[in-house]
Amino acid sequence: MNTDIKNFIKGIVKENPTFVIMLGMCPTLAVTTQFINALSMGIGVIFVLLLSNIIISILKNLIPNSIRIPCYIVIISAFVTILEMLFHAFLPEVYNSLGVYLPLIVVNCIILGRAEAFASKNNVINSIFDALGMGLGFTLSLSFISLIREAIGNGTITLFPIGRWSGVIKIPILNNSPIRVLALPAGALLFMGYMKALFDYLSSKRKKI
Amino acid sequence: MKLFFKTALVLGLICSISGAILVLVNNITSDRIELNEFNKLNLALNKVSFNNNISDKVEVTDNHSIDSYYNLMDFKTNSLKGYILSLKGNGYGGEISLLASYDTKGNIMAVELISNSETPGVGKKAENKGYMDKYIGKGSDIAIPLNKNQLSDPDKNLVSGATITFTSISKMLNEGSFFVKNLGEKNEY
Known part of the structure; x- marks a missing residue:
């Protein structure tokens, strides 16, 4: 298979940042209470991951080894601040709903992890595909967790409001008697545990084959 | 020595370029952002x-x-007819600011959340429509609920898991009510 496609696909299943590498757990557990928050967070991470991977890959030969981590953090935090300002100015609803987790993208382990493990050792094109794959893998995982948690834990699915429609889909039966623990932090850990077990089972099965 | 200067130069350059880009985006x-904040306040x-x-x-x-x-x-x-107070307090994730209108006796007429840094899906439920309904008409004859046990069962469910946000908003509104009562007394003399 083409290396670019391999780099892209590995982030979605084989090296999924959330369920396999277990990176970025803090935002995963915190923002997956609503589908729209998870999706917005995912898009934010793709933006920062893509740009930081490109810049770090370009500058990899210029940055001395001893100061590589401070340099990566400066680059990543600059992109996060740009994203924060853009959201604040043009998407104030998303900015308000993500709250403190938007600036916390700076310390999201996926971004620093990919900068250190991939972008600093590979060329720009490979780094772009790695960032897109990892970012998409993270977004899909977050969206999946939030769909389950919000639907079962709250009986709703929150999307973007369009015109007069508030963007909230109410699920019959579950809306009146939701299993509230899933919407709470303990439910997030419980659900993540089951998902990790499932991914481990699938990967062990693949190894046997 | 050469490595020392190269290290300082690279880090300095990266910081300067990042700073310059941030200044540019900030200017744009x-x-x-200012207009958004102004519109939000006017709407509230x-x-x-x-x-x-x-x-x-x-x-x-x-x-305070x-x-x-x-x-x-x-x-x-x-x-x-009453007063509109701009209130500030500390929630779970940082500062919460509110606008609340009171009648001259200190009863709450309406409350609008202006800004907060509460946890999405937990404390941020305070942004939901109807969250502030439990405070309306309270402050003078009926006390503002300061404790979760003073709430009805549906309201208790609404604030469960986010008690710190609820307590913070209640305390702010209660202080606001006292402030309005004092203002009313000052105005009578």
């Missing part, structure tokens, strides 16, 4: 004033919860 977005003022007339802002310096207030004047008779 700052006006828009309209909601809590019920289209009555609002006086100029009066700054408050000796109260109240930033400023506006006199609320009846749109027909222009008599004093």
Whole structure:
């Protein structure tokens, strides 16, 4: 298979940042209470991951080894601040709903992890595909967790409001008697545990084959 | 020595370029952000004033919860109908700011959340429509609920998992009510 496609696909299943590498757990557990928050967070991470991977890959030969981590953090935090300002100015609803987790993208382990493990050792094109794959893998995982948690834990699915429609889909039966623990932090850990077990089972099965 | 200078130069360059880009983006977005904040405040003022007339802002310096207030004047008779208070307090994730209108006796008429850094899906439920309904009409004859046990069962469910946010908002509104009662007494003399 083409290396670019391999780099892209590995982030979605084989090296999924959330369920396999277990990176970025803090935002995963915190923002997956609503589908729209998870999706917005995912898009934010793709933006920062893509740009930081490109810049770090370009500058990899210029940055001395001893100061590589401070340099990566400066680059990543600059992109996060740009994203924060853009959201604040043009998407104030998303900015308000993500709250403190938007600036916390700076310390999201996926971004620093990919900068250190991939972008600093590979060329720009490979780094772009790695960032897109990892970012998409993270977004899909977050969206999946939030769909389950919000639907079962709250009986709703929150999307973007369009015109007069508030963007909230109410699920019959579950809306009146939701299993509230899933919407709470303990439910997030419980659900993540089951998902990790499932991914481990699938990967062990693949190894046997 | 050469490595030392190269290290300092690279880090300095990266920081300077990042800073310059941030200045550029800030210049592009700052006006828009300011306009958003202004519109948000105006919308909230309209909601809590019920289209009555609002006086100029009066700054408050000796109260840790109240930033400023506006006199609320009846749109027909222009008599004093109540006050709109700009309240600030600490929630779970940082500062919470509110706009609340009170009648002259200190009863809450309407509350609007201006800004908060609460946890999405937990403390941020305070942004939901209907969250502030439990405070309306309270403050003078009926006490403002300061404890989860003072709430009805549906309201208890609404604040469960986010008690710190609820307690913080309740305390702010309660202080606001006291402040308005004092203002009313001052105005009577």
